Amino acid sequence: MPVNAQNDVIENGLSAADVAQRVAAGQTNDVPARASRTVGQIVRANVFTRINAIFGVLFAIILSTGYFVDGLFGLLIIFNSGIGMIQELRAKRTLEQLAIVGQARPRVRRDGVASDLPPNEVVLDDVIELGPGDQIVVDGETLAADSLEVDESLLTGESDPVVKHPGDQVLSGSFVVAGGGAYRATKVGKDAYAAKLADEASKFTLVKSELRSGIDKILKYITWMLIPAGALTIYNQLFNVNAPWADAVRGMVAALVPMVPEGLVLLTSVAFAVGVVRLGRRQCLVQELPAIEGLARVDVVCADKTGTLTENGMRLAEVRQFDGDVSQALAALARTEARPNASLQAIAEAYPEDPGWTATAVAPFSSARKWSGASFGGDHWVLGAPDVLLPPDSTERAEAERIGAQGLRVLLLGHTDVQVDSPDAPGNVTPKALVMLEQKVRPDAKGTIEYFDSQGVTVKVISGDNAVSVGAVAASLDLPNAQNPVDARTLPETSEELADTVENGGVFGRVTPAQKRAMVGALQSRGHTVAMTGDGVNDVLALKDADIGVAMGAGSPATRSVAQIVLLDNKFATLPHVVGEGRRVIGNIERVSNLFLTKTVYSVLLALMVGIAQVNYPFLPRHVTVIAWFTIGIPAFVLSLAPNNERARTGFVSRVLRLAIPSGAVIATVTFVSYMLVHGKATPQQAGTTALITLMIVGLWVLAIVARPYKWWKIGLIGVMTLGSVLLFVLPFARKFFELDTSDAGYTWTAILWAAIGVVLVEAVWWIQRAIASRRAAVAGGA
Incomplete structure (x- = not known):
């Protein structure tokens, strides 16, 4: 061409x-x-699930018996699919709208x-x-x-x-x-x-998180439990029990339906999706959904100063000249870069007159160099960090340190003896002036740091600016260790020593991009979960390596592209809301997991006990449906979306199973005992009602345990579920609809007695678990 x-x-x-x-x-x-996934993918993912397939087959079997009321559990197919689709479509719409705002837009x-x-x-x-x-x-x-x-x-x-x-x-x-x-x-x-x-x-995803991987592990355990329990139940109900075919099939379906934790995966997905929508309203773009969960586990936040603790804009406060007028040199330097940084923009605003100097060589600012410059014929000027351009014993450098201690950004304007783009640059620099720039501390920064401190999250300030200046800003926010800022040029190079220094320090200045990355890695090597916040190109590498990268919406396109979370409103104060949302997701899913897995455990064990005893299964499908409504389904949905600010902890799977397995075993045992005590002398309806009363009471107590610590709305939720359960046995039309018989007071008292024993045992399990957890926490704290 x-x-x-x-x-x-x-x-x-x-x-x-x-x-x-x-x-x-x-x-x-x-x-x-x-x-996001497409609408079609969302529909298929929520409709064609393994759980829906299981329920669909069992629903068809029940319909073949003619007992349509016992097919109420089939509504779960509609609820699971509908709720999941609605929430994910809402999240899809929110994410797509925010992604348009937050995407990098090239200049063409x-x-x-x-x-x-x-x-x-x-x-x-x-x-x-x-x-x-x-x-x-x-x-x-x-x-x-x-x-x-x-x-x-x-x-x-x-x-x-x-x-x-x-x-x-x-x-x-x-x-x-x-x-x-x-x-x-x-x-x-x-x-x-x-x-x-x-x-x-950039895909919208609900996988690759500790929470969901834990649930997947639990579901694998359950699958192995279902095989022997299901096989024994089918064999017992169809071949050992002398009951009509339709009744045997109803018993078989009633035993199999509650074994499946049908709402656990659904509510996990819903909790994540609702979190995205809630954060979207705060102009927070979650580019990877597990980031919500990840930030809730963070125990160290590494924050850049400029653009995070302080606002992006700067103002030229003062120019302290050493040798003649430098206004033209500053004005010329401010115009040498087509895309000036915030410092040059502030200088250009203070000196609007173009002196007309023609640059013959330009050295643009970079975070690694810490200076920029331009040559105008034989006249070579540099502008940058005084502690980089001047020797340690320089009086001008000492003056810059003193001014920087007040929280100002101080740049040195100097004259040099080599062309700025030569390999020897910056050469020997002659100080000409100190340029002082003001940065305004974000009004919400102090409150945000106080929040993290109250939650046991350590905030470390890692900046490319002068360490003393950074320390002054951090001290104004009452950040711990701000009085002893560390100059990153003195950081040790060995990984162990670097980890010690970074862990003990609170404020670091003159940090290069490579050092930011190394510091994040050093903290991770000590077992910390690290979030990195930033807005400049010098933060990109650290953002990418951090467990959670948080970029400001007004930051460079490069930072937004690698971060998992983008704060489109540029407010550091939005981070506590993200942490809170993550804690809500993790804490609430752990709560509802206890409910669903307790149900699975007692259903499997009860089926095994009944199969071994070779008796009729005590419940009809309509019974297990109403049990699910009052002790699990409705409460779990409310609890999964409720506020929860408990700090996220590791060990999700073991913690859930420690409560669910013994609680489920207690419920299965007392239900089976109360059933067998009246079986043979009572009618099938009376025996089933006795077992149902026992199970409902202990199941509601497990709900009461899971809901702790109590708040007024939790007490109200438990009260409503309890009232609904009582009305089930009291109202004549309810007893008729659900085929219940409470006419024998002796059988009812038998159910209540064994339920009371079950309540005491479940409560004991909870107190023992608390004692074990406290002892482990004390040991870990002492270590």
């Missing part, structure tokens, strides 16, 4: 006709939209005008501008480069930025760390290098 033609393409980009032609040819960046030149476009509107051969922090959204060829440095570590693992020149290839998934330029899109859509990775990383 002739030089003039290429310059024209770089300057103007594609024309509208060119774009239309490529769209018609399908040469667009048509990648899968972030956030068309018809000589540059404008921000959604990534999917980029077409082949589009000319895309680049600046610090920009994510490269499609593969391309560099057309223009102004000290352009690209970080490809997320793709290649190579940590050093790569300098790009015209003609060099750039890959999607990388991001700009310094300089600027433009590139032409050569591969778009699924042909782009990182398209598959981005597709996988």
Whole structure:
């Protein structure tokens, strides 16, 4: 291509006709939209489930007997599918709306005008501008480069930025760390290098979380329990019991239905989806659902100062000159970068007059260098960190430290003896002025730090700014250890010593991007679950390696692309709500898991006992349906969506099974005993009613245990469920509908007596478990 033609393409980009032609040819960046499964996938995933298949078969068997009322459990198919679909569709809509707001929007030149476009509107051969922090959204060829440095570590693992020149290839998934330029899109859509990775990383998913993996493990245990219990029940009811075929089938179905924890997976999915919707209302984009759960387990939050504890904008407070007027030099430097950072923007606002100096060489600011500069002919100027540009014994450096201790950001303007883009830069720097910039502390930062402190979560400030300045800001927020900030240039290099230093310190300054990443890894090596917050390109590597990456919506596109959570309102104070939502999900699912698994345990054991004794199963399908309503289903749904701020703990599976197995064993035993005491001398309806009273009372007590600690609404919930259960045995039409017989007071008192024994045993189990947990906590604390 002739030089003039290429310059024209770089300057103007594609024309509208060119774009239309490529769209018609399908040469667009048509990648899968972030956030969700399709509506069809959601419907299939919620309707065609293993649990629905089991219930569907049992429902068909019951219908074949003609006892349609005993098929009430079939409504669970509709409820499970309907509730799951509605909540996930709500979450899908919320995520998609927020993802549009939070997505990286490349700046594309068309018809000589540059404008921000959604990534999917980029077409082949589009000319895309680049600046610090920009994510490269499609593969391309560099057309223009102004000290352009690209970080490809997320793709290649190579940590050093790569300098790009015209003609060099750039890959999607990388991001700009310094300089600027433009590139032409050569591969778009699924042909782009990182398209598959981005597709996988951005899917709406309900899997790969500790909570759900724990539930899957529990379901595997249950599957093995169901096989012998189910086989024995089927054999006993159809071949050993001298009952009509229809009654035997009803007993078989009644035994099998409660063995399946039908609502556990559903309520887990619903709790996650509701969490997404709730956080969406707070302008919090959850890019990976397990992040809600993960942040609830976090015990260390590493926060960047700028943009997190302080607001993004800056104001030039003062320029302290050492040798003559430097206003023109500052004004010229502020105009050398096409995409200036916040410091240069503040200087440009203070010096609006362009001095007309022509730059012959530019060194854009990078987090690794900590300085920027420009050469104007033989005049070389640098602007950056005084403690990087000046020797330790410099009086100007000491003055900068003193000013920085007041919480101001202090930059040194200096004159140097080498061109700024030479390998020896910055060379010997002669101080010319100290530039003082004010940053406003976010008004909600202190309250957020106090919240984390009250919840046992440690906040560590990790910043690229001067350590003393960072410490002053942190001290104003009463952050622990803020009075002893650590300069990251003094950090040890060995992993063990680094872990010790990072764990004991609270504030760190002059941290490079690579060090931020290493510090996150050091904390993780000590067993901490780490969240990293940030908004700048220097935070990308640490955000990616942290257990939970949290980016600010106004931050660079690169940070938003790697973070699991994006705070679109740019408020650090939103984080406690995310933590609270995660705790609600984990704590409440643990509660309802106790209910569902207790039911599964007692159903399996009761079926085994009845099978071994070779007697009729005591319940009809309609009985197990109403048991599920009052002791599990309705309470579990309410508890799964209720507020819960208990700190997340590991050991979900063992903790649930420690309560569910003994409680289920107690319920099965006392129910079986009360049933056998009246079996043979009472009618089948009276025997079944006796067993049902026992089971309902102890089941409601398990609900009362799970609901602890009590609040007024929990007491009300237990009261309503208890009242409903009592009315079941009192109201004549209810007794008739559910085939109950309470006419013999002796049988009723037998049921109540064994229920009382069951209540005492279940309560004892709970107190023993509490004592064991307290002893373990004390041992762990002492260790």
